[in-house]
Amino acid sequence: MGYIAIDLGTTNVKVCCYSADLSPLSSKGIKVKYDGTGGIVEFNPEDYLKLVLEALKESIADSYGGSREKHYITLTGQAESLVITDKDYNPLANAISWMDARSTRETELIEAHFPQKQRYEITGQSYVTETFPITKMLWLKSHRPELTGSGIRYLMIKDYIAYRLSGVVKGEYSIYNFTHYLDIRKKDYWGEILDFCGVSPSNLPELVEPCTELGTIIKEAADEINVSYDSIINCGTLDHFAGMIGTGNIMKGKVSESTGTVLAIAAIADSFKTDKGKIPCHYGPFPDSYVYLPVCESGGICLEWFRDKFAGNKTFKQLDDEASQRETDEKLIFLPYINGVNSPEFDRNASGVFYGINIEHDEVDFAAAVMEGVAFLLNKNINALKELDISPAEIITTGGGAKSDYWNQLKADITQIPVVIPENPEAALFGAAIIGAVTSGSIADYKQAAELI
Numbered sequence: 001m002g003y004i005a006i007d008l009g010t011t012n013v014k015v016c017c018y019s020a021d022l023s024p025l026s027s028k029g030i031k032v033k034y035d036g037t038g039g040i041v042e043f044n045p046e047d048y049l050k051l052v053l054e055a056l057k058e059s060i061a062d063s064y065g066g067s068r069e070k071h072y073i074t075l076t077g078q079a080e081s082l083v084i085t086d087k088d089y090n091p092l093a094n095a096i097s098w099m100d101a102r103s104t105r106e107t108e109l110i111e112a113h114f115p116q117k118q119r120y121e122i123t124g125q126s127y128v129t130e131t132f133p134i135t136k137m138l139w140l141k142s143h144r145p146e147l148t149g150s151g152i153r154y155l156m157i158k159d160y161i162a163y164r165l166s167g168v169v170k171g172e173y174s175i176y177n178f179t180h181y182l183d184i185r186k187k188d189y190w191g192e193i194l195d196f197c198g199v200s201p202s203n204l205p206e207l208v209e210p211c212t213e214l215g216t217i218i219k220e221a222a223d224e225i226n227v228s229y230d231s232i233i234n235c236g237t238l239d240h241f242a243g244m245i246g247t248g249n250i251m252k253g254k255v256s257e258s259t260g261t262v263l264a265i266a267a268i269a270d271s272f273k274t275d276k277g278k279i280p281c282h283y284g285p286f287p288d289s290y291v292y293l294p295v296c297e298s299g300g301i302c303l304e305w306f307r308d309k310f311a312g313n314k315t316f317k318q319l320d321d322e323a324s325q326r327e328t329d330e331k332l333i334f335l336p337y338i339n340g341v342n343s344p345e346f347d348r349n350a351s352g353v354f355y356g357i358n359i360e361h362d363e364v365d366f367a368a369a370v371m372e373g374v375a376f377l378l379n380k381n382i383n384a385l386k387e388l389d390i391s392p393a394e395i396i397t398t399g400g401g402a403k404s405d406y407w408n409q410l411k412a413d414i415t416q417i418p419v420v421i422p423e424n425p426e427a428a429l430f431g432a433a434i435i436g437a438v439t440s441g442s443i444a445d446y447k448q449a450a451e452l453i
Helices: 045-064 104-113 116-123 133-143 157-166 173-179 191-196 219-225 239-247 301-310 316-324 363-386 405-415 427-439 446-452
Strands: 002-008 012-018 024-031 071-077 082-085 153-156 170-172 206-208 213-216 232-238 254-259 263-269 281-283 290-292 333-335 353-355 394-398
Touching: 002 045, 002 157, 002 239, 002 427, 012 045, 012 427, 024 045, 045 157, 045 219, 071 157, 071 239, 071 427, 082 133, 082 157, 104 133, 104 191, 133 153, 133 173, 133 191, 153 157, 153 173, 157 170, 157 213, 157 232, 170 173, 170 232, 173 206, 173 232, 173 281, 232 239, 232 427, 239 254, 239 263, 239 290, 239 394, 239 427, 254 363, 263 363, 301 316, 301 363, 316 363, 316 405, 333 363, 363 405, 394 405, 394 427, 427 446
Parallel strands: 002 071, 071 232, 170 206, 254 394
Antiparallel strands: 002 012, 012 024, 082 153, 213 232, 254 263, 263 290, 281 290, 333 353
């Protein structure tokens, strides 16, 4: 039996197949396409499913040949992207990406109605942002009422893909942390905010623990990707948490950070300290576990934005190589708030700034300033974690930013904490494979798995 990991990413859908001993065999990534303008960011959920099936089919063929073997398939990926379906789980509209910003007014209405302290104690979230599905549901109530009511079902994208593979509809706690309608201590929906937004629990899936087996793959999907009908589908967990598992960050003393589209920092905690009310706390990947997870929307997207808008003549590697050959210009400063709300300040009115520009600066200087600014944002969040008695001895770095030696060195210099790069660069995919191995019984537990990394 092999292990197959699916990462339902924002930029790319990725699949990696592993052998019985968790050696990677073949991976496939396919870019996701979006529609919309003026803050609207949508995608077709059926097209997204096709990307998943295509990536699965190619990776499985490359890894296991034409044999139809039993495999263990685990999902991980993004949280907040919303799929709107009918009672039979047929999509009724484009899915709404977490990047969609249509619900600014609705965000303000929720902030005004529910005090920050109440929201934090229930959801673990320090702020409300347009990324949260609850704000989109309130927007639908006013703007698309035909997509509300008793006949509607709201799923996260991972729920929907898992359903199309297994025929089972479940939501899992680590993903629903990001909806702003999960009570993370009661492990149930927060009824009061649902009522306010015109949503009923009957519109939503039953909730289960992360890393739950959903059952065997449905015949249609098995035939499409060429696996045995006995293959198992596991709902997995959030990509950041799968990345923690994939890097062995499952105990105190370690922090993992991912510089992908967003900058996300993750640390296991003993408990949820509701009196702090600053750093987002989430239900973790294991039963009754918690993870402090400051997420900064202005992470790797800052460098992507700068390169695409102002330095399209250079690749990321060229910018990185040239920046590493120069002295850091401490006078050129970048404040990485191009997407507003960022931990630990949570100020949606914040905006990005380049400061200290002179006539000698070129695109490489600006790119270096962008990377430095994101590194200082990481440091600010590390300091906030220290206030919660989380003092990491090392930072495990993953995501696209981990490919940059220059950026990694900046992070180490600024935080004064060693930055280590895991042997397996696709931490979330590897973590999903480990989930499969542990859940299937091939590995005793996650502690043993961490010792193998």
